[in-house]
Amino acid sequence: MELEHYTGSVQENHQQASEEAQSFGTFEAWIGGSSHPAESGETFETRDPVVDEPILSVPRCDEVDVDAAVEAAQDAFENEWGNATPAERSEALLEWVSVLRDNIEELAILESLDVGKPLSYAKGEVNKGIDFIEYYANICRAEGGKEIAAANDAHIYTRREPYGVVGCVTPWNYPLVLTSWKIGPALAAGNAVVLKPAEQSPLTALRIAELSEGVLPDGVFNVVPGFGQEAGAPLTGHSDVQKVSFTGEDVTGEEVMKSAASNITPVTLELGGKSPFVVFPDADIEQAAETVAGSITYNTGQSCDACSRALVHEDVRDEFVEKLVEEMESHTIGDTLAEGTTFGPLVSEAQYEKVTSYLELGVEEGATLATGGNAVEAEGTDDGWFVEPAVFVDADNDMRIAQEEIFGPVETVITFSDYDEAIELANDVEFGLAAGVATENGSLAHRAAADIDAGSVWVNKFYGRTVTGSPFGGFKRSGMGRECSRDTLNAYTQEKTVHVPIDQDPTL
Template sequence: MTQSQFTETMRENHQRAIDEATADVRFDAWIDGEAHTAAGGERFETRDPAIEKPITTVSRCGEEDVDAAVNAARETFEGEWGELTKSERSDAILDWAGVLRDHSEDLALLESLDTGKPLANAEYEVGKALDYIEYYAHIVRGEQGNQVPVADDVHAYATQEPYGVAGLIVPWNYPMILTSWKLGPALAAGNTVVLKPAENTPLTATRIAQLSEGVLPDGTLNVVHGFGDEVGAPLTRHEGVDKLSFTGEDRTGEVVMKAAAEQITPVTLELGGKSPFIVFPDANLEQAAEIAADGIFYNTGQSCDAFSRTVVHESVHDEFLDLFVEEAAAREIGDPLRDSTDFGPLASEQQFEKVREYVEVGKEEGATLAYGGEPIDPAGDSEGWFVEPTIFDDVDNDMRIAQEEIFGPVASVIGFEDYEEAIEIANSIDFGLASGVATRDLSLAHQAADDIDAGTVWVNQYGRLVPGTAFGGFKRSGIGRECAKETLEKYQQTKTVNVALDDPELRPRDE
């Protein structure tokens, strides 16, 4: 097959997929159980980054639409949704998850087209997202209040109640799965929701809301599309929002936190990362190279927990680097809709330009470009935002490429001489979201896990998250945890009831 033939096939494949995914579906906002046209009547495009063509248009919402969504959520919280028992609420969420599972292939296709991630990855992530929603629907059934022993003449107990209306803001890199991390506990705890998906990737959020029709009470799940200053800002400062949860860049997290402070709104923040992966000299180097590659090249490096700093002992540096480069070269770059593809485009032109800029920064800072770093045209004459997997060697930990979050497939290899230096490098960063360790020595693994300042430490693996394991960061990587039982508590507030008891007295039965 010639390059031009492959290009035509890629474009044709994507156009057919776009036609299939958007047939008979209009992507309006979703408010009070129905499609909602933005007050201004404006719409904006969401584009396929593999071919840089429009997929469809979505409503461009504003403050008036945010008000409508919050009001709908409030009315339902104080009405039908708030009147359900935990078991009834759990049943409704599980019924909705069942509908979503019936449409999982359609959701995965939308996710792949909207983000550029390989379809196989999107299929896996949709399945995991539904696992999280179901997890919270199940565990809420087991919640119990706490009786507090105060005194013989007092009965004191504590109950957990939902906040009310939860405002949820999710990013563009994992739209479906990160939405589920917030929706699952928010709904299970008894809140209603106003969800703002990223403007780059709004499609799966809209579709799952549409698929809640007739399953969740109208107004339980509301979706408003739009840009940060037009929708995100009004949502974060809205006096009718009782709980905020935001995932995104740390500077934006500051803005969200300041807005929340004006209303004294509790907030969960899952922010950036610059995760270290420490390769100790006793590690299985082939395995470590594979883990390092998965850690920085999965989802084209667009992961907050990506292993963007590979910290390697000097005695195994050269051997490891050769293996790491081999792993990078083995990634098949191409059409996300092809089964063989494991490395797709970056999600947008903006992200593409950002990665290219950081590659130049790395060269200017004196790092050695060991592999990649160039735009690539996997199909010939492609207009998509593809870039090669990139590895820099001879990186100092104080370089910009080692300190700043690139959010792309750019790895920085940093050498170390002893254990203390490895830990110092790992911790000498503003972030503390995730980290990794490669070693065969369990004592060393546990010691490093204790000493690394990060919310997650993976030992001889990358990215394994399952419902029940808390995920969140130290330092500028955020506040609070997601994915675990404790997350449910972040969407609830505690009420203490203290009842004075009279001395027991037998009273005659009233005639």
């Protein structure tokens, strides 16, 4: 199915896509290699944010279902997957990758409907997610322990062993990509997984689980859709879950740490951000404006690493703002299933209310709204959660719009006068996930990258691009641990050291 497949009105396109989605699979919990309703029989709707209509209903899992999924995962780990060789795991995962690639079109439709992404963007993200699973399927063959030459009378070596059952909790903004960041290395390392996807966007996780049937051993990959307190908390605090990986907001991350702490369970946390993009006076201003606008508008600004604070040297501030406003106003807002749409709705009514409240707050705090911020309608519907991309100027870094994660298409421009002030402003937030630097001076770029407290720093362009093999994660309240890299495999294994004595005078 290509983009031209949808040629009707907004309502017609989304009704058609919703009906198609219902035919793709069962979309029930996936436990032990088969579909299951919630033990309670309860369900909840996942809704299309473009038209604010239900797509379909999925099981509302709770602690009982989580227990069943963890038990299935434990059995799969102990009886088959944990004892499989890296080559065997690699072959199974690569076969799954092949199946997923055969179903890219339907996965893209599900992703687009669930989150409100333009369909072309959703397809790109599905491809990217599958790439990460393939990456870990390949590199796990080369991983292993090491020999330690510490003594002449002993052979000392290490083994990397999987934890067992890994509990993963993912957010709604990039459902398949962020799922792949977790399950790719966890499964490749030899663990079995229980995944709790965000309640706003569970469809692709449920579908890829169904597509693992007959490829992955039963119980190796389990999915329990549901709400945080009902399914997420029982998973992260489960005594038989040996490793937890969570992506979401920082306050929830605190609760995940507390929940895991009772069992001394290691955690990986990728949390929020309030990322700066520092524009020095020698920068290519047009390119810098394009980069900032692209970051804060992609996925409607619902990205943890979006550069939501543009820190601009006072000498180039006016030029930068002019270019930025042009870029923000250039988007085509509308039906995400229609070709040419570049900007979709916010994911839900709750997110819409949050973003619009910050737009009001920014004005109250004394910032000037240079463009956008108005509620808009996609042609053909007045029920979606659309808001124009917005730019605040005349802002101070101590304003709430500059300190708190809005998670929407809202850029705040703050000026600085010299290098030290730029770095002070960049670091003067509780988060440290990502940052950008715009300059034509290589030495300045390296110096700023070293001085900014962030887990990733992009220079000039390609802001926010994550590629297989490059570590991604945050400083400060943005979390702990790294995803996407080769070393991530180690985060899903434990290291064991073996000491074997060697007789110094062997007799034959």
